[in-house]
Amino acid sequence: MPSDPSAHPVPAGSYATSRLSHVPDNGLDWATVVLRCAQMAQADAWAMAHGQPGVVLMERAGAGVVQALTARWLPCPVWVWCGPGNNGGDGWVIARLLEAAGWPQVSVACDSPIESLQGDAAHHAQRWRQARLSRAASADVHTLDQALQAIAVQRAHAQGRSGPHSPAVLVVDALFGAGLSRPLDEKVHAALAQLATWRTGDATSTPGCVQVVAVDVPSGLHGDTAHGLADQTVPCPADLTVTFMAPKPAHMLMHGRALMGDLVVHDIGLPLAALQAVAAQAQPVGLWRRNTPVVWGHAWQAPRRGGHKYHRGHVLVWSGPRMPGASRLAARAAARIGAGLVTLAMTRTAWPHLAGHLMSAMAHPLADESADALCADWRALLASRRWNAIVLGPGAMLGLPEPQADTLRTLVLDALATEVPLVLDADALMAFEGHPQLLCQALNDRHREGAPPSVVLTPHEGEFNRLFGDLVRAEAGQAQATAGDPGKFERTRLSAAMAGAVVLHKGADTVLAAPDGRVMLHDDAPPWLSTGGSGDVLAGFIAGLMAQGVDAWHAACGAAWVHGQCGHRFGPGLLADDLPEQVPGVLRRLWGVPPQ
Numbered sequence: 398m399p400s401d402p403s404a405h406p407v408p409a410g411s412y413a414t415s416r417l418s419h420v421p422d423n424g425l426d427w428a429t430v431v432l433r434c435a436q437m438a439q440a441d442a443w444a445m446a447h448g449q450p451g452v453v454l455m456e457r458a459g460a461g462v463v464q465a466l467t468a469r470w471l472p473c474p475v476w477v478w479c480g481p482g483n484n485g486g487d488g489w490v491i492a493r494l495l496e497a498a499g500w501p502q503v504s505v506a507c508d509s510p511i512e513s514l515q516g517d518a519a520h521h522a523q524r525w526r527q528a529r530l531s532r533a534a535s536a537d538v539h540t541l542d543q544a545l546q547a548i549a550v551q552r553a554h555a556q557g558r559s560g561p562h563s564p565a566v567l568v569v570d571a572l573f574g575a576g577l578s579r580p581l582d583e584k585v586h587a588a589l590a591q592l593a594t595w596r597t598g599d600a601t602s603t604p605g606c607v608q609v610v611a612v613d614v615p616s617g618l619h620g621d622t623a624h625g626l627a628d629q630t631v632p633c634p635a636d637l638t639v640t641f642m643a644p645k646p647a648h649m650l651m652h653g654r655a656l657m658g659d660l661v662v663h664d665i666g667l668p669l670a671a672l673q674a675v676a677a678q679a680q681p682v683g684l685w686r687r688n689t690p691v692v693w694g695h696a697w698q699a700p701r702r703g704g705h706k707y708h709r710g711h712v713l714v715w716s717g718p719r720m721p722g723a724s725r726l727a728a729r730a731a732a733r734i735g736a737g738l739v740t741l742a743m744t745r746t747a748w749p750h751l752a753g754h755l756m757s758a759m760a761h762p763l764a765d766e767s768a769d770a771l772c773a774d775w776r777a778l779l780a781s782r783r784w785n786a787i788v789l790g791p792g793a794m795l796g797l798p799e800p801q802a803d804t805l806r807t808l809v810l811d812a813l814a815t816e817v818p819l820v821l822d823a824d825a826l827m828a829f830e831g832h833p834q835l836l837c838q839a840l841n842d843r844h845r846e847g848a849p850p851s852v853v854l855t856p857h858e859g860e861f862n863r864l865f866g867d868l869v870r871a872e873a874g875q876a877q878a879t880a881g882d883p884g885k886f887e888r889t890r891l892s893a894a895m896a897g898a899v900v901l902h903k904g905a906d907t908v909l910a911a912p913d914g915r916v917m918l919h920d921d922a923p924p925w926l927s928t929g930g931s932g933d934v935l936a937g938f939i940a941g942l943m944a945q946g947v948d949a950w951h952a953a954c955g956a957a958w959v960h961g962q963c964g965h966r967f968g969p970g971l972l973a974d975d976l977p978e979q980v981p982g983v984l985r986r987l988w989g990v991p992p993q
C-alpha cells in the first residue's frame with residue numbers, strides 16, 4: 398500500500414515491452430479496470446473491513462485533490478462546496494489541507510448543518526472546524542446562496558487580473574459523487590448552472606475567471622451512465638476532475654468524459670486484494686476492463702518460424718461497386734496485420750475499378766446481372782474453399798436494380814450460414830435496420846453456447862442505434878427499474894447478449910462486449926481516427942486476426958488496440974490509408990522485435 402499517494406493521468410494506455418504471448422488473461426490491476434459506483438463502494442468497504450479506516454481513506458482522497466489542484470493553480474480564493482455525504486467529506490479535508498498549505502482565502506459552503514452530517518464526513522467537518530478555531534479563525538459555514546453572492550463580488554473585483562493558473566475564484570465541487578441517487582434539487586442545479594456560466598464567461602467576465610475542480614465527478618453526473626439522472630442535464634463541467642483508484646464509466650464514456658476537464662485518477666491506497674474481492678463477486682465474466690495487451694496478448698501469437706502463408710489464414714472481403722476503396726482498405730488492413738492471403742470478391746461492375754489496383758490481394762468477380770445470380774455466385778464462392786475469415790460491410794452496397802437491402806441481407810445470411818469467422822460492418826449491418834431480430838436469430842443459430850463467439854459486429858453510434866436501439870431500450874427497461882439511458886457499457890453488453898456475437902461499439906469511447914457478458918473499454922484512441930475509412934481498416938484488422946486463429950473477442954480487442962496505436966504513431970493529418978502502413982512498427986514494438 399503506497400503511503401505517499403500518487404496521481405496518474407488517464408488515459409494510461411501503454412505498450413508492454415516484452416513478448417505477450419505468455420501473459421494470462423486475468424492480469425488484473427487497478428489501472429486496467431473500469432469500476433461501477435457500487436463496485437467502488439465494495440472495494441472501499443473491503444478495505445475498511447481489513448484495517449483501513451474510512452476517515453483515513455477520506456483524508457487521502459482529499460489530499461489527492463489538493464495535490465492535483467496545487468500542481469495546477471497558484472494560490473487564489475477558493476470556495477469548497479460540500480454536499481451531505483462522503484463527497485462533501487472529501488471537501489472538508491480539501492478545505493483544511495489547502496489552508497494548511499498556506500492558501501489564504503478558503504471558504505466553505507454547505508447547505509446541510511454540520512451537526513447533521515454523519516460518519517466520516519462528520520469527522521472531517523469537525524476536524525476542519527477545530528483547525529479553524531485553533532487558529533482563532535472564523536468557523537462559519539456559508540450557504541450555496543451566500544457563496545454565489547460572494548463569488549459574484551470576487552469575480553467583479555478581479556476583472557482583468559485572472560489568468561489560467563490564477564483564477565479570480567476556484568470552486569471545488571464536492572457536492573455529490575458516487576452516491577447521487579436522485580436528480581439534483583432545482584436550487585442546487587441552478588447554483589451549479591450559474592457557476593457554469595461564470596466559468597465559460599459571459600458579458601461581464603472572461604472565460605476561466607472562475608474555474609472548477611470536481612471531486613470524483615462533476616455533481617449531477619451519474620458515475621455508471623455518464624449522464625444526469627432521469628435525463629437531467631449536468632449543470633457544471635469541470636476544469637479538473639480527481640477520482641479515486643479507478644475510473645468509473647462516467648470518466649471514460651463520452652458526454653461524461655467531455656465534462657471532466659483534465660482527469661486524474663488518484664491512488665488512495667486500496668490494496669489489490671480489495672479489487673480481487675470485487676472481481677470475485679463479478680464472476681463468471683469479471684470486471685469491465687480497459688483494453689491493453691495484457692488482456693488479449695496471450696491469444697495472439699507472432700508468426701512462427703517455419704510457418705507458411707496458409708498458417709496465417711485467408712480472408713475474403715466482400716466489395717460492392719459504389720465505394721470500392723472501403724473494401725480495399727479492409728483488405729490491406731487484414732494483410733498488414735498478418736493474414737496470409739486476402740481475396741476481394743467483387744461484382745463484375747466493380748472489377749474494372751478494383752482489380753487493377755490490387756497488388757498482393759487477389760480478386761474474384763461475381764455475376765451481377767441480377768440479385769439471384771449474384772447470390773448464387775456468392776454461395777458458390779463461400780463453398781469453394783476454406784476461408785478463415787470474411788469481412789462484409791465496408792462499401793458493400795450493391796448497385797443492383799433490385800432492392801439493395803434485401804439482397805445484402807441474403808448475402809450476409811449466406812455468410813452466417815457458414816462457420817467461417819465473420820466481421821459485419823457498416824452497410825451489412827444497416828441492411829438489417831428494421832429487422833434486427835432476423836440478424837439476431839441468424840447469429841444465435843450459429844453461436845453455440847459455451848463456444849467462443851465467431852462473429853464481430855462493428856457499428857458506430859448511429860448504426861448501433863438504428864440497428865439495436867429499440868431492442869436494447871426494451872431489454873434495459875425490463876432489466877432495470879430506473880428509466881433513462883443505461884449507458885454505453887450496458888447498451889453494448891445487452892446488444893452482444895441478444896445477438897450472440899461480439900459487438901465493437903465504435904466512437905471516441907469504443908466499448909466492446911461479448912455474449913457471455915465480458916465488457917471492455919477502448920479509451921486509448923486519438924481523435925485523428927475520426928476520418929473516412931478508418932472503420933473499414935478496423936474491420937480488416939479484426940478479420941486479419943481471426944484468420945490467424947484468434948477468437949472473435951480477443952481479435953476485436955487486439956484490433957481496436959492496434960488501430961489506436963496506428964493512429965497515435967501517425968498523428969495529425971492521418972488518412973485511413975495511412976493506418977495499415979503503421980502496423981509493422983506497432984507489431985515490432987508489441988512483440989519486442991529489436992529495431993533494424
Ligand SMILES: NC(=O)C1=CN([C@@H]2O[C@H](COP(=O)(O)OP(=O)(O)OC[C@H]3O[C@@H](n4cnc5c(N)ncnc54)[C@H](O)[C@@H]3O)[C@@H](O)[C@H]2O)[C@@H](O)CC1
Pocket residue numbers: 438441451454455456458459480481482483484485486487572573574575576577578579580581582612613614641665
Ligand atoms: N470511504 C469511502 O467510501 C470513500 C468515499 N469517497 C467519496 O465519497 C463519495 C461517495 O460518498 P457517498 O456514497 O456518501 O455519496 P455522495 O456524497 O455522492 O452523496 C450521498 C448523499 O447525498 C444524498 N443524495 C444523493 N443524491 C442527492 C440529490 N440529488 N440531492 C440531495 N441529496 C442527494 C444521499 O442521500 C446521501 O446522503 C465518493 O464520490 C468520493 O468522493 C472518498 O472519500 C474515498 C473514500
Ligand SMILES: Nc1ncnc2c1ncn2[C@@H]1O[C@H](COP(=O)(O)OP(=O)(O)O)[C@@H](O)[C@H]1O
Pocket residue numbers: 823857903904905906907922923924925926927928929930931932933934935960
Ligand atoms: N474522436 C475519436 N477519437 C478516437 N477514435 C475515434 C473518434 N471518432 C471515431 N473514432 C474511431 O474511428 C473509427 C471510425 O469508424 P467509422 O465511423 O466506421 O468510419 P468509416 O465508416 O468512415 O470507416 C472507429 O474505430 C472509431 O472508434
Ligand SMILES: [K+]
Pocket residue numbers: 484570571572573574611612613614615616
Ligand atoms: K462532485
